[in-house]
Amino acid sequence: MPNFAYESKLGGRDGRLICGVDEAGRGPLAGPVVAAAVILNPRRRPRGLDDSKKLDAAQRELLYGRLMERARAGELRFGIGAASVAEITRLNIFHATMLAMCRAVTALRIVPDHALIDGNHCPKDLCCPATAIVDGDAISVSIAAASIIAKVTRDRAMTKLHRRYPAYGWDSNKGYGTPSHHAGLKLVGISPHHRLGFAPVHQQMTLDLELTT
Structure with missing residues (x-):
């Protein structure tokens, strides 16, 4: 299960703001790519957070609800960013994903001290220092939380588009x-x-x- 070790090494238990960043939707043939950034309270983390790919839809929705409860209580911060189909076509999917991640971190409305990015690349235009972690959603609990929010947000958007x-x-x-x-x-x-x-x-x-x- 993912843990708080990376965040702790960067001072996450000592008041520094460490965010996890992940995306959903790089591979589909349609729809936007969506990214999320999450800053967890190290003492108030929801139980059961894991890589969204290892969870079924019902588990993701349950954990998404728990994360939103923490957000409403002021116990975590999250931001969501997306890149449109037009941007994916213009930039290519890699650069569009980096753009969505930058937008997600900006949407936190506070500049983190450090960002943990799922994958092997960090966005060049990010507003803070960052570390890329391959399979980060299975390692860092902050990235795992971001993966769940990004996945549920995008899935809901695609379900809405399905009606049209x-x-x-x-x-x-x-x-x-x-x-x-x-x-x-x-x-x-x-x-x-x-x-x-x-x-x-x-x-x-x-x-x-x-x-x-």
Whole structure:
């Protein structure tokens, strides 16, 4: 289970503000990439926090609720940032993810003393010093908390989009390239929320153009 060791080494138990940062949605064919930044109170951490990928939807929702309760009580800070489909197309998914992470840290409305970033890269434009941790959501409890908030936030957004674009099955696949999503692409073509630079979407867009010319 993730723990507070990295945060403690950086002074997280001594009053320094250490935030964990993670993203959700780098791989899907549609929708934004969403990042979250979380500063936990070392003495008031919700139990059961873990890498969001190891949790099922019900567990994530439960833990998300606990994190929001702590936030309402002033016992943690969190910020959410996103990069749009247009930004993903313009910047590429890597740089769009870095942008979403920067926005999430800025949304904390306080400059952390240090950020722990899931992965092997730190955003260049971050407002504070940072350390990248590979598989950080399984190591740092602050990153694990961020992974849950980012994942639940994005999943809810994709479920909402599903109501407008039901052909793709986004309520279940959240924009990933599942058989149901590919079937929807073949049936109705691409939507404004598809990532044009991703190969299956680009191929479908090319096919749609060929069929209309």
